[in-house]
Amino acid sequence: MADYEERRRLQGDEGSFSGRPAARGAGRPLPAICDPSRLLHRVVVLAFMCFLGFGSYFCYDSPAALQTQVLQDLNLNTAKFMQLYAWYSWPNVVLCFFGGFLLDRVFGIRLGTIIFSLFVCVGQVIFATGAIVNRFWLMEFGRLVFGIGGESLAVAQNTYAVNWFKGKELNLVFGLQLSMARLGSTVNMNIMGWVYSKIADLVGTGHTALGISLMIAAVTCLFSFMCALVLAFLDKRAERILHKEQGKTGEVIKLTDVKDFPFSLWLIFIICVGYYVAIFPFIGLGQVFFIEKFNFSPAEARAVNSIVYIISAPASPVLGFMVDKTGRNVVWVIIAVVTTLTAHMMLAFTFWNPWIAMSLLGISYSLLACALWPMVAFVVPEHQLGTAYGFMQSIQNLGLALIAIAAGAILDTRGYLVLEVFFCACICRQYFPSVLCVYRILVFQTSYLNQSAAVRAKLQKEAASDAE
Incomplete structure (x- = not known):
């Protein structure tokens, strides 16, 4: 009351915009x-x-x-x-x-x-x-x-x-x-x-x-x-x-915090850049790819090219909830990376219906976003989060700008097959750092990255008790 x-x-x-009591009465x-x-x-x-x-x-x-x-x-x-x-x-x-x-x-x-x-x-x-x-x-x-x-x-x-x-x-x-x-x-x-x-x-x-x-x-x-x-x-x-x-x-940005970033955070940066450069530049060039390789009409090519976004819209909240409940972020990242690599290899080396590969790409894209970005908060203290996320976005945009230029040049000179092999190489390049990250976490147990949600909750509760 x-x-x-x-x-x-x-x-x-x-309640009144004019400063006078409203007609309905000041107390209502x-x-x-x-x-x-x-x-x-x-x-x-x-x-x-x-x-x-x-x-x-x-x-x-x-x-x-x-x-x-x-x-x-x-x-x-x-x-x-x-x-x-x-x-x-x-x-x-x-x-x-x-x-x-x-x-x-x-x-x-x-x-x-x-x-x-x-x-x-x-x-x-x-x-x-x-x-x-x-x-x-x-x-x-x-x-x-x-x-x-x-x-x-x-x-x-x-x-x-x-x-x-x-x-x-x-x-x-x-x-x-x-x-x-x-x-x-x-x-x-x-x-x-x-x-x-x-x-x-x-x-x-x-x-x-x-x-x-x-x-x-x-x-x-x-x-x-x-x-x-x-x-x-x-x-x-x-x-x-x-x-x-x-x-x-x-956001509290201190560029001097960069020198204190742990090794696992730099691995996360590498994974982020290597993954997203194989998604957005491909979508930017996808329409002509589906027209030339699969003989799609322009409307069909645009539809299959957009399936990544169509799937991501409803899947992101669901997959985010799943990652929150299970933990094991590194495992989910590896699953997303392998699925994306599989999708690109299907597009490059087979003539299977591209709706299958693009649907896999949409699911893996949503899963990686839900599992990867929260990992930053597990490896750096709270006062460095603004700097870490800012640096992560900066590297991502730098990678997207450079790969966009490189992808255009490769397509003009070598064609779509070599371009798809290039995207597969980008994914493989960041798959191995993710494996190293898993090894580091499982052997040395230095952070929450690959722990279950229950273990994380228990550790947080113990930390809160120690703080009190």
Whole structure:
């Protein structure tokens, strides 16, 4: 009752935007949909959080969805095409360290989210304009601007989630956000070809039709920008009503911590880079691969190329729950790596239906993300987590930028078979460090990496007792 009376008093003082008592009376509580402390209002906020990154993920793979059209209409080779992905990654080699700092210390989470979503929107518009005027350098610049906003916007989205849903709901919220991100990529893969065909019927094929199609895709970024504005308003209102502080990312970046990173953490970095460079560049080049090798139509090629994201959307929360309950993260990482290697070998050396291999790729991709990223928290102290995750993302983006360029060059000179062998080599290169990591953990028992969930809980309980 005391808590209810306190909240009612706050709502009575703060409930009117004008500062005057509301018509309903100062003592009456807010409706559930307008009360920041009620579940219904937070569900509304969650909807805007999920759509905050929808435009960014929708437009990230727009080059992959229109790979055939980009190559033909702009008269590009594959190496130049993959530069569009490299330019997205280059700014994030640095911004992974400073994005959280800018959100916490310079802009604040609300203004920072608006600024980064604006970068995403403007970057996509510049990218589309470059296609309309047939200036590839302008398209590259647009992807650079787009990349400045994209990764930092994801950090802001996670910060909002922690601020509003800290506690038992947080894992579900992260799963829903990831599912919405994958939904954006999936819709993009399957709709952009249809959009291009409709525009081509009106203006004819060529760079103009390509640019207009990309400009239509920018509408999703504009929608996400509007979600950022609404979220800022709702968060500011909740801060005023509930007297809470503005959200922080929790990232503390100290580059001097790098010298104290344990050997197992560097192995995790190697696994991360070696794995993701065999996923995202392949999806970026997958459409033409399925057309040429399996004689798929463009629509079928786009559909099978998007199956990784389609599976990841529902599978990520489920697999995350499974890893939480069982532990043994290193074992799950090895299973994901072996499954991914099997999928790439099937695509490279067989003519089996590619839906099988791509489905395996989608499952293994989700499993590795659920098992690998939490491992960082097991091997470094809490005060170094921000630096460790920032360094991990920085190395990942550096690897993606370099491998994107290399994959384009290999495809132009050697073809898809050699490219698939290259991806298999990338996976094998990081499989052996994971085996070494297992050996180190099982023999020396230096961390929680490969322990079961029950053993981890017991050790945490003993540590808490010792601390008391």
